[in-house]
Amino acid sequence: MRRCCRTSSSSTTSGSTAPRARRAERAADPSTGELLCTAVEGGKEDAEKAVGAAHAAFANFKKTTARSRARLLRQLNDLLLENQEDIARLIVAENGKPWKEALAEVTYSASFLEWFSGEAERAYGATIPAANPASRIMTIKQPIGVVAALAPWNLPLAMAARKVAAAIAAGCTVVVKPAGETPYATAVFGVLAKRAGVPKGVVNVITALENTALIGETLCTDPRVRKVSFTGSTRVGKLLVKLTADTLKKLSLELGGNAPVIVFDDANVKKAVDGVIVSKLRNGGQTCVAANRLLVQKGILDAFLKELKTRMEGMAVGGGLDHNSAIGPLISQAALKKVDEHTQDALSKGATQYWQHPASPLTPERFAKGNFYPPTIVVGLTENMKVWEEETFGPLAAIKVFEKEEEVEKLANDTRVGLGAYLYTQDIGRALRVAESIHAGMVGINTGMLSASESPFGGVGESGWGKEGSLMGIEDYVVTKAINIDISA
Numbered sequence: 001m002r003r004c005c006r007t008s009s010s011s012t013t014s015g016s017t018a019p020r021a022r023r024a025e026r027a028a029d030p031s032t033g034e035l036l037c038t039a040v041e042g043g044k045e046d047a048e049k050a051v052g053a054a055h056a057a058f059a060n061f062k063k064t065t066a067r068s069r070a071r072l073l074r075q076l077n078d079l080l081l082e083n084q085e086d087i088a089r090l091i092v093a094e095n096g097k098p099w100k101e102a103l104a105e106v107t108y109s110a111s112f113l114e115w116f117s118g119e120a121e122r123a124y125g126a127t128i129p130a131a132n133p134a135s136r137i138m139t140i141k142q143p144i145g146v147v148a149a150l151a152p153w154n155l156p157l158a159m160a161a162r163k164v165a166a167a168i169a170a171g172c173t174v175v176v177k178p179a180g181e182t183p184y185a186t187a188v189f190g191v192l193a194k195r196a197g198v199p200k201g202v203v204n205v206i207t208a209l210e211n212t213a214l215i216g217e218t219l220c221t222d223p224r225v226r227k228v229s230f231t232g233s234t235r236v237g238k239l240l241v242k243l244t245a246d247t248l249k250k251l252s253l254e255l256g257g258n259a260p261v262i263v264f265d266d267a268n269v270k271k272a273v274d275g276v277i278v279s280k281l282r283n284g285g286q287t288c289v290a291a292n293r294l295l296v297q298k299g300i301l302d303a304f305l306k307e308l309k310t311r312m313e314g315m316a317v318g319g320g321l322d323h324n325s326a327i328g329p330l331i332s333q334a335a336l337k338k339v340d341e342h343t344q345d346a347l348s349k350g351a352t353q354y355w356q357h358p359a360s361p362l363t364p365e366r367f368a369k370g371n372f373y374p375p376t377i378v379v380g381l382t383e384n385m386k387v388w389e390e391e392t393f394g395p396l397a398a399i400k401v402f403e404k405e406e407e408v409e410k411l412a413n414d415t416r417v418g419l420g421a422y423l424y425t426q427d428i429g430r431a432l433r434v435a436e437s438i439h440a441g442m443v444g445i446n447t448g449m450l451s452a453s454e455s456p457f458g459g460v461g462e463s464g465w466g467k468e469g470s471l472m473g474i475e476d477y478v479v480t481k482a483i484n485i486d487i488s489a
């Protein structure tokens with residue numbers, strides 16, 4: 001990759017808006033800490049300009065046919081896949097995740113474009129039997145308007161693609177603000193949208209690091225923006241609720257989780273560990289559906305720990321461009337500090353360290369330069385520990401032992417958030433019983449993977465509002481209009 005590049009703030013997909021000279025934001029390579037690139041630091045004026053472009057484009061885009069928008073999405077899907085390796089390299093550089101995961105993120109992103117290309121044509125209205133014999137009632141679904149899509153750094157391309165795909169399918173125009181840490185994959189997404197034929201002003205990318213809050217506020221308070229879709233922390237989600245209140249925008253919030261994983265005595269150990277590896281270690285533990293509290297029944301504990309350790313020992317820690325790496329660095333030094341705080345807090349309150357990864361094959365110098373945290377297993381998790389109360393967002397596997405099924409509902413639901421949850425058992429009755437009792441938007445039974453473009457993604461409680469992806473995903477981008485007709489002569 002080139003050492004320095006520029007992306008434009010307030011650039012429409014037509015590329016008609018030239019970037020002005022601005023203080024550059026800096027993106028660091030998480031595996032070395034070195035400056036990777038600089039990007040334009042957008043400001044309030046840029047955000048307003050991007051909204052203006054999206055607002056102007058909406059006048060025509062809302063009138064396009066669903067079929068034409070479906071074609072645009074399919075074209076963009078194809079371009080992402082054709083450029084998969086180049087985009088994956090960018091994702092590894094800015095986010096740090098292992099190569100295979102970066103490739104998978106591109107496929108995952110493209111799957112939203114493909115999925116919503118189908119959904120575009122299925123945004124059906126209804127005909128409603130009227131009580132008045134002279135009346136006919138029908139509904140139509142129309143695009144809500146300009147959308148602000150605020151995306152996080154953990155899946156820099158996929159989270160933007162999930163929002164933009166639904167918006168285009170519905171006939172909305174969008175201003176996308178990627179996380180300041182990871183502006184590049186989203187900027188490339190904007191370029192590919194242009195190549196795919198997405199009209200000028202429909203997808204606008206604005207980049208900023210330090211001005212993130214200012215841009216967030218500008219987008220959330222601008223009356224021309226009718227919907228905000230955010231993925232990130234619960235803290236920021238609550239802030240956006242307040243900021244959008246005065247203009248009553250529709251909000252989709254995909255916020256933090258604190259996923260319980262329940263492993264019952266009768267689980268298939270190998271399958272349970274496979275699932276925990278995926279849900280705990282995907283992106284180094286930095287996903288909102290990451291396993292956070294492992295609840296393991298006493299009878300299976302030894303076998304589970306042994307298998308988990310063996311599997312984690314076999315995973316190399318290192319930079320994502322080393323194709324052998326299975327666990328990459330964390331996004332920042334702050335993230336590293338948080339994981340260590342959770343580990344030390346657990347150990348100081350009575351947990352014991354069962355195992356810690358030697359962090360091989362990294363040399364100590366290389367380890368020290370990047371944001372690497374050695375994957376760690378602790379046993380003896382209790383309700384007064386930080387890792388019990390909030391998501392660690394890192395490679396710490398904290399285990400609490402339980403004895404009876406009756407205990408787990410209370411334990412699993414001892415949190416104000418409810419995004420992902422997982423359980424492992426071979427008893428179908430127990431699986432459904434427990435799945436129904438868990439306070440979460442998504443439950444994995446004998447699997448650690450909840451993410452698929454066709455599956456409704458979203459949480460309950462303080463994990464947010466709305467569902468992304470799936471047949472429900474387009475609903476947040478449309479408004480339903482009822483049309484009443486008098487047919488009397």
Ligand SMILES: NC(=O)c1ccc[n+]([C@@H]2O[C@H](COP(=O)([O-])OP(=O)(O)OC[C@H]3O[C@@H](n4cnc5c(N)ncnc54)[C@H](O)[C@@H]3O)[C@@H](O)[C@H]2O)c1
Nearest residue numbers: 151152179180212213216232233236254255256288391393
């Ligand atoms: N749900 C998720 O996928 C997700 C993603 C990132 C972080 N998190 C959670 O948040 C914790 C802290 O990470 P973080 O500090 O990067 O999260 P954060 O919520 O501060 O940042 C996430 C995203 O929100 C944007 N953002 C931050 N403040 C904003 C504002 N005022 N207006 C508009 N956008 C704003 C950031 O640029 C980034 O894109 C993590 O440990 C994790 O628990 C969750």
Ligand SMILES: O=CCCC(=O)O
Nearest residue numbers: 154286287288289451
């Ligand atoms: O981290 C948040 C989203 C994760 C996913 O879509 O799989």
